[in-house]
Amino acid sequence: MDKPFFSQKVLALSFLMAMSMVAVEVVSWVSIFSFAVLLWKFGSERWGWKPLGRRTTGVLSVLLLLQVLFEYRTLVGQEPAYTFLLGLSALRVMDYRNERDHRFLVMLGFVLISVKALFNLDIYWVLPSIFSFFGFWFSLLPQGLPGRGRFLFRIFLLSLPLMAVLFFAFPRVVMPWAMSRGSTYGEIGFSDQMNPGKVAELAGSTVMVFRARIDDTPLKTSEELYWRGSVLGNSRGLSWRPQRTNLKAVKEDVPKGSFYEVALEPTSQNYLFTLNGTENVELETGSVIPLQSGLFRATRPLFNTTVYRALFNPNYIDQELPTESDLQIPTLSGRVAEWVERIKREYPKPEERVEELKNLFAETGFFYTLNPGVYSANDLEEFLFDRKRGFCEHFAGAYGTLARALEIPARVVVGYQGGLYNPWGDFWKVAHKDAHAWVEIFHNGQWMQIDPTRWVAPLRLVIGATSFFALSEEDQRAFARDISWKPQVSSDLLLWDQMTFWIDDLNYRWTYFLIDFDRSAQKSLLQEVLNDKTRFLIFAIVGAILLTLLVRFLSFGRESTSESKRLLQMVEAWGKKHHVPRNVSEPPLTYLKRLEDKYPNLSQVLDDIGRHYDQQSYRQTPYLGDSKKLEQLWKTEASKV
Numbered sequence: 001m002d003k004p005f006f007s008q009k010v011l012a013l014s015f016l017m018a019m020s021m022v023a024v025e026v027v028s029w030v031s032i033f034s035f036a037v038l039l040w041k042f043g044s045e046r047w048g049w050k051p052l053g054r055r056t057t058g059v060l061s062v063l064l065l066l067q068v069l070f071e072y073r074t075l076v077g078q079e080p081a082y083t084f085l086l087g088l089s090a091l092r093v094m095d096y097r098n099e100r101d102h103r104f105l106v107m108l109g110f111v112l113i114s115v116k117a118l119f120n121l122d123i124y125w126v127l128p129s130i131f132s133f134f135g136f137w138f139s140l141l142p143q144g145l146p147g148r149g150r151f152l153f154r155i156f157l158l159s160l161p162l163m164a165v166l167f168f169a170f171p172r173v174v175m176p177w178a179m180s181r182g183s184t185y186g187e188i189g190f191s192d193q194m195n196p197g198k199v200a201e202l203a204g205s206t207v208m209v210f211r212a213r214i215d216d217t218p219l220k221t222s223e224e225l226y227w228r229g230s231v232l233g234n235s236r237g238l239s240w241r242p243q244r245t246n247l248k249a250v251k252e253d254v255p256k257g258s259f260y261e262v263a264l265e266p267t268s269q270n271y272l273f274t275l276n277g278t279e280n281v282e283l284e285t286g287s288v289i290p291l292q293s294g295l296f297r298a299t300r301p302l303f304n305t306t307v308y309r310a311l312f313n314p315n316y317i318d319q320e321l322p323t324e325s326d327l328q329i330p331t332l333s334g335r336v337a338e339w340v341e342r343i344k345r346e347y348p349k350p351e352e353r354v355e356e357l358k359n360l361f362a363e364t365g366f367f368y369t370l371n372p373g374v375y376s377a378n379d380l381e382e383f384l385f386d387r388k389r390g391f392c393e394h395f396a397g398a399y400g401t402l403a404r405a406l407e408i409p410a411r412v413v414v415g416y417q418g419g420l421y422n423p424w425g426d427f428w429k430v431a432h433k434d435a436h437a438w439v440e441i442f443h444n445g446q447w448m449q450i451d452p453t454r455w456v457a458p459l460r461l462v463i464g465a466t467s468f469f470a471l472s473e474e475d476q477r478a479f480a481r482d483i484s485w486k487p488q489v490s491s492d493l494l495l496w497d498q499m500t501f502w503i504d505d506l507n508y509r510w511t512y513f514l515i516d517f518d519r520s521a522q523k524s525l526l527q528e529v530l531n532d533k534t535r536f537l538i539f540a541i542v543g544a545i546l547l548t549l550l551v552r553f554l555s556f557g558r559e560s561t562s563e564s565k566r567l568l569q570m571v572e573a574w575g576k577k578h579h580v581p582r583n584v585s586e587p588p589l590t591y592l593k594r595l596e597d598k599y600p601n602l603s604q605v606l607d608d609i610g611r612h613y614d615q616q617s618y619r620q621t622p623y624l625g626d627s628k629k630l631e632q633l634w635k636t637e638a639s640k641v
Contacts (some may be wrong), residue, residue, distance in 0.1 A: 004045045013133030015105060017128050018112040019089055025120070027083045030064075034090035041094050057091045064088065078119045085115060097435060106136045121305070123510040124503075160545075192230035192242045194414055194437060196375035199393040203465065204238065205369060205432035209265055209416065210273060211508055212428045216258040217312045219275065222418035222464045226438065226449065227273040227430065229415035231293040235329050235404060237380045238397040240412045243325055248290040256312035263511070264306045264334040270298040272308060273415055273430075276449060277316040283308045292320055293411070305511065318440075318447040322409035326442065329404045334381045339406040350443060353406045360402075363453045364388070368395075368457035368480055370469060393415075395452035396437040409442035417451075418464045424498075425505030434465045458483045563627045564616035567609055567634070571595070574638050588613055605630075605637045 023031040043049035052060075057115075063089040065075075072080035089108055095101060113129050141148045144181050188204065190209070203359035219225060233243035257279060264273070267399035272288065273280055274296055281288045281296045284307050289297045298306070301338060332340060339360075347353050365388055372389040375382065380401065383394055396412050417436035438451040441628070454461060457480035460468045468476065479485040572582050575595055581589045594612040596603040608630055 002097045003099065003102070005093055006042055006045050008102070008139060010029065010135045011102065011105065011139040012617060014132040014139065015089070015109050016133045016408075017135075018116075019086060021116045021125055021128055021132075022082050022086050022089075022112055026079065026086055026326065030083045030087050033064075034086050037090040037094055041096070051093050054095055057094050061088060061091055064091075064551045076276065085112065102139070106140060109136050120513045122509045161545075184398075190267070190269070190414075190432075190435070192232065192271075193416070194232055194240045194393050194397060194412060195326050195393075196238045196379070196394060196397075197372075199414065199435050199437050200370050200372070200391040202432050203391070203436040203469070208431045209267075209427060209434075210262050210430050212260060212262045212419070212430065213426065214260040214275070214312075214428065215426055217260050217275070218258075219312075222421065222428075223461045225418050225428065226276045226413075226436070226451075227277075227416040228276060228294055228413055229271050229273050230413070231295060231440075232412040232414065233325055233328075235397075235401045235412075236392055237330050237401055238375055238383060240397055240400065245291045245293055245295060246290050257316075259309055259463040260284065260312055261307065261309050261507070264302060264308070266302060266304050266306075268301050268303060270301055272296040272298055274310050275312055276309045277313050279313045279316060280311075281308055294318060319445060320447065322442045326409035326411060327404050327407065329401055332380070332405060335385050336381045336402075336405075339384075340402065343406060351406055353408060354403075354441070354443065357406070358455060359401060360384075361399065362455035363391060366390065366395070366456045367477060368392075368453065368460060369473065369476065371473075390452075392453045393437040395456060396439050399450065399452045400439045403439065403441050411440050411447075413438050413440055417461065420464060420466050422501045422505055422508075424501045425508050427505075427508060429504065431466070432592050433469060436465075459485060564613045567627070567631055568613055570631070570634065571606070571609060578641070599641060602637055605634050609634065 019034065019038075037052075038428065040049065040052065044051040064082060068075065068080050068084045072083070074080055074086060089112060092101070092105060092108060096105065109132060113132055116125060117129065135155070137152055138148055141151070151441065191198070214225075230242060231245065232240035234241035262273065274281060274294070276294065278294065278296070280290070281300060286306075287299045288308070289299060291297060296310075343353055343356050347356055367389045368391065369389055370391060372391060372394060373387065375390075375394065380398060383390055384398060393414075400410040400412045414435075414437045416430050416434040417438070418434050419430040421428055436453070438449060438453070440447045440449055442448075451461070457468075457476070458484060459480050462483045463486070471479075568588055571592065575581060575591075580595060580598060582588075586594075589610050592606050592613075596606045599606075612627070612630060
């Protein structure tokens, strides 16, 4: 008779929890498919639906594999591995019939938990992982075994010292297959090309990009934070493309300044986002390529969370001379060409032309929005003189092209602006929602930052992207230019924000601790301990306690077995005295059963002794009763015979 899956409540809940942890990491189609299969399985067990046969699930498994290979071209990496594993898990649940399937699902559940931990270090998943892990082991224990939960909890506590020793003795190692976090160009989001709508599409995502500590720098507000990602020098109107960027000469003398630190999430790219004014960047592992235009690149794609330290110089001035390519523009026509010719004719000085550019965007009714409608790369005229609806990329692209047309060298910078400050952890959290584009022009012998968004929607820069885009479009339109306006916040929301900040800070500390404890951190820790006698003494005492607990854990089974053997020897001695000796080849449980048949009044205590011996010697599980009381009970009952 088939064994129902959902009747095994602990197994079912644990497996569903493990699948749910993986489901949040994959594309929606495989999550829908997987949970539809689970629903079908539930219906077949509860409402008599016809279950899918093994042949059908086998065909579906092959189709799933082909779909993953077609979509990702590989099975190596986070997304393809997650996708295939999740769908396969659901199909194995459909095939669940017996104890063999039970054990296979438990093994598969352990794989799901391990894969989640391999790719995601967030503290949010620690408790669900522990719940699933505990539940899988619990489901393997015999249902008749009393105190299964207490037994597992005891084993878990005893294993903690071993976990601590392994963590500090063997630092974090990045597995080769775990490095392929994988993703395609379009799925990562950030790119070094700017098409109308590209940055707005990126800003529609709440996915976190990096966290940064900047407390040693003079920058204190969101409005001051411009994180450079790429510089674009090839103008096509509203659309811009990158051009070749040369290596930056390394200075022999390290400039004075302050440092800030960034923890960058995996991107599968080599962009390092840095503040305007960054002089140098150091990766904890790997090398950095400094480029002109204030850019920095890692020498390899960043497939895992990466921490880097950057030197910030508040007095930094980029005096790199422009080239002819910094004046290149597409052919202009219509009202755009007429406007350019009029400004060039009426305002011959560069300062006057810069001022007229500002007036164009600040005084002619532009509207800042995430949903400006569709523009093509050359719709400059329609944007500037008709619709006037755009996102930061439209304003930056149009400003840069017009500046070049007015013979002012210009380039567009794409990256992120601002971020959400966490007062609990004193760090900035930057998400894709903070994606931004701005312009730099060469004026008065240096490259100067110009952000047209500051004239169209300064409130976006003051309160940050998260708060600004949380407003209705009517409020955005009404208050975009009013930097003194603040959105109303209820006390409940403030409390929720405080809880969110606290949880996010806790997760940041946890993640950073796990990331930062690599081989070099282990070496530094050991050196500090060895050089400080007080610390060495503390670590020696803690180490001795952990070692004692570890020895206790390793000898746990042997101690239990010796108790059962001692109790059996007492019974054998009593039996020999009463002329019922144990035969040489007779199994212990068989001997105890023979004694029960001869002395029925001892059957209860002999049965308890037999169960004690069975659990300790054969099943390798502890006897949850009191061994001393059982020994005393045997002496009392045996003395009556």
